[in-house]
Amino acid sequence: MFAIGDIQGCDDELAMLLARLPMDAPIICLGDLVNRGPHSLNVLRRLRARANTSHVILGNHDLHLLACAYGIRPLHHSDTFTDILAAPDREILLTWLRHQPLAFAQAQFLCVHAGVLPQWSVAQTLQYAQEIEYHLQRNDFVDFLAHAFGNQPDQWDPNLQGTDRLRLNLNVLTRLRFCTPTGRIDFSAKDGKQPAPPGYLPWFDCPNRQTADTTVVFGHWSTLGLLQRPSLIGLDTGCVWGGQLSAMYLSNQIAQRQLIQVNQQTTP
Ligand SMILES: [Mn+2]
Structure with a gap:
């Protein structure tokens, strides 16, 4: 299977x-399929059309699209997915989108858009993701979206319940960059370019991380660029910002991993 980093509307x-991948190779797209780039509608249509070999997980921009489409959040001037909102097949695409998961595990790999807290095991990560997926896939999903956004609570606590629990876990899975070893999330660093605030670390560098023995594959952090360690792969290489769109063949052994990159195409 190939993991693919943040696409963000870069359909070309x-x-x-x-x-450049083998024909019908299975892929897992790491979220933020849409927004900022020029062709969000085409990305959704393309991935849905090859759904038999494509897995997708949701990122913060995908959730933002859903919230805008159903009247929960206003469009931001930098949003570029109005092509989806105006499309004749928008309901088909948005319904497909909200039925996608927030975490994906296969063999020894765990894929999330942003990150996991040091306290979370693979099984817990999948369970917390499924709790959110359950609400996103219900007929009353708009009620969930109405409570899904915000920066509080910012401290992990396994006893959190209700919308606070769902919101914190959604923030971890789709927005996390820095946290403390005890599971407090930083929301101040806007694009991850800045150094960690005092007491905070990149989530993957926190001591005693319960997923340390699993290879965690993630996107979301374009200013970090390509990150490759024995059990960690960061694949947001900032295509929409003038960088590359990256695919990585997932293998336990670094020597067998295969990186394929396409440069951002400048539109005339
Ligand atoms: Mn993101």
């Missing part, structure tokens, strides 16, 4: 990247 680059 996605098409080029897919053309």
